[in-house]
Amino acid sequence: MAYSSFTQFLQTLEEAGELHRVATAVDTNLLIAEWADREMKSPHGGKALLFEQPLIDGKVSKFPLAINTMGSEKRMALALRVNSVADLAQEIQLILKAKPPTDLREGWSLFKQGIHLLHARPKHVKSAACQEVVHRCDGDRSDKFSLGDLPILQCWPKDGGRFITLPNVHTRDPETGARNLGMYRMQVYNGLTTGMHWQVHKVGARHGRLYYERNERMPVAVTLGGDPAYTFAATAPLPDGLDEILFAGFLRKKSVELVKCLTNDLEVPADVDFVLEGYVQPGETKPEGPFGDHTGFYTAVEDYPVFHLAAITHRKDAVYPTTIVGIPPMEDFYLGSASVRIFLPVFKMNFPEIVDMALPAEGVFHNLVFVSIRKQFPYQAFKVMHGLWGMGQMMFSKYIVVLDEDCDVHNTSEVLFRLCANTDPKRDSTLITNPSDSLDHAPSVQNVGSHMGLDATRKLPGEGYNRPWPELVRMSAEAKRLVDELQKQRS
Ligand SMILES: [Mn+2]
Numbered sequence: 001m002a003y004s005s006f007t008q009f010l011q012t013l014e015e016a017g018e019l020h021r022v023a024t025a026v027d028t029n030l031l032i033a034e035w036a037d038r039e040m041k042s043p044h045g046g047k048a049l050l051f052e053q054p055l056i057d058g059k060v061s062k063f064p065l066a067i068n069t070m071g072s073e074k075r076m077a078l079a080l081r082v083n084s085v086a087d088l089a090q091e092i093q094l095i096l097k098a099k100p101p102t103d104l105r106e107g108w109s110l111f112k113q114g115i116h117l118l119h120a121r122p123k124h125v126k127s128a129a130c131q132e133v134v135h136r137c138d139g140d141r142s143d144k145f146s147l148g149d150l151p152i153l154q155c156w157p158k159d160g161g162r163f164i165t166l167p168n169v170h171t172r173d174p175e176t177g178a179r180n181l182g183m184y185r186m187q188v189y190n191g192l193t194t195g196m197h198w199q200v201h202k203v204g205a206r207h208g209r210l211y212y213e214r215n216e217r218m219p220v221a222v223t224l225g226g227d228p229a230y231t232f233a234a235t236a237p238l239p240d241g242l243d244e245i246l247f248a249g250f251l252r253k254k255s256v257e258l259v260k261c262l263t264n265d266l267e268v269p270a271d272v273d274f275v276l277e278g279y280v281q282p283g284e285t286k287p288e289g290p291f292g293d294h295t296g297f298y299t300a301v302e303d304y305p306v307f308h309l310a311a312i313t314h315r316k317d318a319v320y321p322t323t324i325v326g327i328p329p330m331e332d333f334y335l336g337s338a339s340v341r342i343f344l345p346v347f348k349m350n351f352p353e354i355v356d357m358a359l360p361a362e363g364v365f366h367n368l369v370f371v372s373i374r375k376q377f378p379y380q381a382f383k384v385m386h387g388l389w390g391m392g393q394m395m396f397s398k399y400i401v402v403l404d405e406d407c408d409v410h411n412t413s414e415v416l417f418r419l420c421a422n423t424d425p426k427r428d429s430t431l432i433t434n435p436s437d438s439l440d441h442a443p444s445v446q447n448v449g450s451h452m453g454l455d456a457t458r459k460l461p462g463e464g465y466n467r468p469w470p471e472l473v474r475m476s477a478e479a480k481r482l483v484d485e486l487q488k489q490r491s
Contacts, residue, residue, distance in 0.1 A: 001081040002252035005129070006225035006273050006319055009079065010066060013048050018075050025053040025060055028162070033155045033324045036067045040330050045072030050319075054151035061151040065320045070228060071331035076338045079228035080251055085338045088251065093345040100349075104391070107349040108239050112246075120249030128259035128270030130223070131313045136263070137192055137278075138310055145312060146191025150274070155324045156292030160301065162188040163291060165323050167276075168234045169196070170221040170266050171207045174214060179267075180204060181244035183234040186222070186307060187288050195288035196220070196280055196305045199438060203240050208305060212282035219264035220280055220307060225273030225321045227252055235335050237343070237393055245269070263310040273318040277311040294325035294332055295364050295439050329361040336365055351387055353380060358409040366396035366437045370409040373402060378462030382430060385453035389434050396437040400453045407456075419456045427464065428455040 003009045013019040020039075026032050032051055039046035048069040054061045070079045077084055095114035101107040135145035152162040164186040171180050180203040187195035198204035211218035223230065233248040248269075249256050258267035261277045268275050288304040323331045340357055348354050355372040359365055373384055381402035388394045403409060407418050423429070429452060436449035443449030459465035 002229070002254035003081070003227040003271075005271050005315070006066070006228070006321060007317060009069070009228050010048070010050060010319065012078055013069065013075060016074070016078060018072070018078065019048045019050055019069075022049055022051045023053065025055050026051055027055045028061070028065070028151045029057075029154045030157060032065065032067065032151075033153055036324055037326065037330075039068055040071050040324075045075070045329070045331070045334060048075060051151075054320075056148070056151055061320075062149065063151055063314075063318050063320045065151045065153075065322060067322050067324070068331050069321065070232070071323075071334055073334060073337075076334045079232060080338070085341050088342045089344055092342065096345055096349065102349075104346065104350050107346045108242060111346065112242055115246055115250040118250060118253075120246050120253075120255065122245050122249060122256045122258045122267075124267070125257045125259050125270050128257070129315045130226070130268065130270055130272045130275050131259065131262065132316045133314050133318075134262065135312045136310070137312065138263075147188050147194070147276075147309070147312075148191045151320050151322075152188055153322055153324065156298070156326065158298055159291050160187055160287075160289050164188065164194065164222070164224070165325070166224065166231055166321050168223045168230050168272075169198070169204055170223065170268055171204050171218065172266060173207055174210050174216065174218075178241060179243055179245060180207060180240075181230070181234045181248075183231070185291065187291070189286065189306070192309045194307045194309075195286060196307045197288055198305070206240070208280060208282065211280075215282065218280045218282060219261075219266050220278055221261050221264065221266040221268050222276040222278075222307070223268050223272040223274065224276075225319060226269050226271045227256075230256075230269055230272070231321070232335060232338065235332075236339050239392075261311075262313065272315075273321070274312065274314045276307075276309055277313070278307055278309045280305045280307055292324075292326050293439060294328075294330065295441070296327035297441055299439060328364055333361040350391065351384055353384065355405040356409050360412050360415075362412070363399070366393075366440070367398045369394070369397045369400045370412075370415050371400065371402055372405050372407050372409050373457065374405045375457050375460075378460050381455035381457050382453065385430065385455075386432075389432065389451060395435050396440070398436070398440070398449070398451055400451070402453070402455050402457055404457045415456075419454060422456045422458060423454060428459075429453065 049067050051065045054065045070076050101110050152164055154162045167186050169182050169184050182204045184198040229248045229251040233244040245256050257270040259270040260267055263277045284306050285303040286306050287301045289301040290298040293299045325332055353373045358370045360368055384402055385400045401419055403418055408414050432451050434451050436443045436447055438447055458469045
């Protein structure tokens with residue numbers, strides 16, 4: 001179900017006991033980040049924090065700041081207005097069941113057709129809450145409003161400056177008109193320009209190259225806040241061409257209302273808190289970074305495109321949403337986990353034996369994958385590893401551990417128990433060479449490295465194991481039931 005504003009989402013969090021207000025003035029330079037880091041590392045992701053008086057260079061900002069709003073399983077479910085994100089996975093499974101696709105591409109295209117039919121298509125409106133207040137950055141600049149008025153964080157001491165960390169970046173393919181929504185961090189250079197950190201394989205970067213070939217200025221709109229479904233959709237690993245705004249409409253079970261920007265032809269959700277309208281000039285780049293990244297290490301300075309502001313519009317009651325990334329666990333783990341759960345049915349199109357999958361926080365997405373399978377033939381665990389290494393972003397997976405279907409892959413302690421108990425390291429491991437994540441600092445050469453697969457499933461005779469495989473020690477169902485009763489009587 002849809003939220004009509006980010007503030008309404010914050011109210012829902014507060015009613016659920018999931019939000020702490022901080023009335024004290026706290027500095028946007030490192031101190032809010034320090035506070036949020038402690039919160040994110042407390043049990044179950046702590047609470048969302050609403051800083052009512054963020055300080056910018058000693059002055060109280062006009063806008064409150066919200067952080068860690070999706071940083072727990074419960075808040076992630078509240079953000080998408082479901083009891084559990086598994087409910088969304090079930091809906092996707094139903095869409096795919098209509099006419100079972102034979103491969104991943106067909107799976108995605110069926111999903112796209114399915115959500116079209118569910119009335120998830122966006123609507124167009126003329127007036128919008130996000131344009132209640134308008135500051136134009138061109139012309140005489142009489143009101144001098146700029147990025148310096150937003151409570152943008154400096155996250156880590158060695159960061160290159162302040163970074164917008166939850167920007168929803170809207171671009172358009174100049175040839176097809178197809179829309180894209182992505183999340184690319186933005187380093188503030190001054191009041192009117194920022195970096196635009198779209199890495200080479202991202203859709204925003206692809207759109208940028210098309211404008212470069214045409215030698216045309218690229219319109220870009222960045223939105224902050226609104227229904228959290230937009231922020232989630234921007235981070236979801238959708239294939240190029242699957243419209244995130246359509247996907248957001250599916251998630252919130254209500255069409256997204258779009259309004260045209262004031263200074264370009266892009267459209268943005270009408271209910272967001274802030275819109276940064278502007279452009280990227282093809283060919284123009286500037287050093288970006290360093291930045292304390294989700295890997296837990298600083299990424300080095302590299303050249304990236306420059307975003308120029310043409311206007312800032314906002315709601316009267318706008319709240320600035322942000323996050324920090326760094327040594328796990330952080331808020332981004334919950335966004336990533338929700339994606340894995342929601343899209344598991346699409347994954348299963350390629351791998352019917354897959355039961356469940358988890359990317360534990362310690363692996364910061366690409367370093368560690370736990371996958372459970374229903375094993376029916378020898379070396380099936382290896383088939384799954386190689387399949388995953390050949391599939392989209394999963395190619396970066398540094399360690400893949402395959403487990404039997406009765407192992408809870410979301411319980412790292414159980415996975416480590418199975419891994420250690422069930423493997424003969426030489427027999428049950430494989431090493432391959434594959435592309436590596438650009439952010440991985442461990443490989444000797446950037447972007448390429450070795451990857452390891454570990455088969456922690458029970459072994460079959462056809463796998464050279466000819467002894468009987470022992471049974472796990474478990475209590476009987478009858479004993480469980482009786483002790484449940486006895487304990488209930490006591491309480
Ligand atoms: Mn996309």
